[in-house]
Amino acid sequence: MPLKGLSGSLSFVSFLDKLKFHQKSSNEEVRILTYITNLPSNDLFESMTRFGFKVEYLGEIVQVSIQDPNSDGQDGDVQPSIYYCYHDTQRSLLLCFTYDTIEEAIKKMDKFVNQRRGIAPIWIHPLTFDKIRKQILERYPKTLIVEFHASRVRREREEAVLREQYQDRYFQYNGDDGRHTLDEISRSYGVLPHSIVFVIPNLAKFRITNKGKFTFNHGEIEVLFEIINELLSEFLERKKIIDRAKAEFIPMNFGKGEVKVPHVIPVDIVFSREVEFLEVQKLIDNMGGDDFNFEIFDTLLIQGSVHLSGTVIDKNKNTGFNITCNSDRVTLSPTKDTPFDSLMQFYKMITERLDLNARVELSPGITG
Known part of the structure; x- marks a missing residue:
């Protein structure tokens, strides 16, 4: 209406x-x-x-x-x-x-x-999303979680996860005891929430998701806006780093005339652990998702110590960028037309498919 x-x-x-x-x-x-x-x-x-x-x-x-x-x-x-x-x-x-x-x-x-x-x-990192969930419950102790959706994520140093070899897990739960149920299944099945409905008695009811889509049901909308700002904070900091990545031509004077020299500022996705050859191979065989659609060409993948290079095409945005990868990091080198959103979505894919704790950094030698 x-x-x-x-x-x-x-x-x-x-x-x-x-x-x-x-x-x-x-x-x-x-x-x-x-x-x-x-x-x-x-x-x-x-x-x-x-x-x-x-x-x-x-x-x-x-x-x-x-x-x-x-x-x-x-x-x-x-x-x-x-x-x-x-x-x-x-x-x-x-x-x-x-x-x-x-x-x-x-x-x-x-x-x-x-x-x-x-x-x-907007995409909120699963660990950030879960941290904000806990902060909401601490700030408003009487809060109910009446619905949540949660999925399995791969995390290092997991303890007591039942049948941990099963990676594809999805839970949807409705009930006033959702805050306790979510804690229980997170420990037992290694899942993290990506959509939660909160009821703060006498204040507000709303849904938050890690895909940047929110529903306000009733109450004081300012409460939801405060939470949205908290969720966006880390995302915007990551974007500042990715925005530094670019390809440009720098004019240089060689005495007889000016020559434009290509200059690329790459960005790194640094892994929290050493990744293995089979993990990288599985990743490049399946680079499509709900809201990203990548394909890699001119691929060189060397078995043993991981070495990967190639050109990644973002089929949604019809653009591309070059990558090199080893067991420690993947370096993204944009072309002249690479938009920040392609690099951001590639990072999202890495965290969902390969390493939840991977972080974005300027490449060595590039200062902030």
Whole structure:
């Protein structure tokens, strides 16, 4: 349902006031979608128009709408999906508020994001996500977890994990004792949560996910915004490092004339342990996922001590970068057209498929 009474001079704060009033009077759930982008606002919303969105500027808020792709647009009862977008250029964030379900948003807004260079869904590292979960429970001791989704992750030094050879595990749980159940199955089955519904008595009910999509059910929305900011903090710090990676041509004067010399600033994904040959081989054989789709070409993989080199193609964004890898790290060397989001999604793939504790660093010799 579209919000009523929106004018062409909305500030972000006044929009939130109208959103809160509408939510309290209608009791509708609102979803908050978060994306990271280096695109200027004009380029961002013009590309949405080319994709098929109708764009309307309302001050600091931009209303974008799109018809259901399965609708012929002639049924008067079919309402378009509406997203109220705020582009925080200072933090390179795009916030989209909608009454669509998460599943509907993935089919529409995420479909645009996944094919556009320079923008990507926010992704919260599983360990950061679990740390914030614990902080919420400490801050609000009477909090209930009434639903969660959790999956198996590979962690070093796991203890007492039942049948630890089984890597593919997924749990969905509904019940008021979710906070205790989650602790129990995390210890017993080696899983971490990626979606949690919290109920803070007399304050708020909301869902957080590690894919940057949030649902506000009722209560004080400021509580959810505080948690979103905490979740984004570590992600934005990682982006600062990845943003340093680039390929450029530096003009140099050799006396008789100026020559542009290629210069590449790479970034490293440093493993927390020594990875093995078979692990790397398995990784390059399966480099597709829900929101990334990589393929590697010109591959050289030498058995024994790990040595891998090749060119990785991001098939979603139609761009590429070069990699070299040993048992300690993988170095990503961008080309001129490599966007930060391709490198960010590659790091996500490494943590999900190879080493949960891998970290992003500037390559040796590159200072911050």
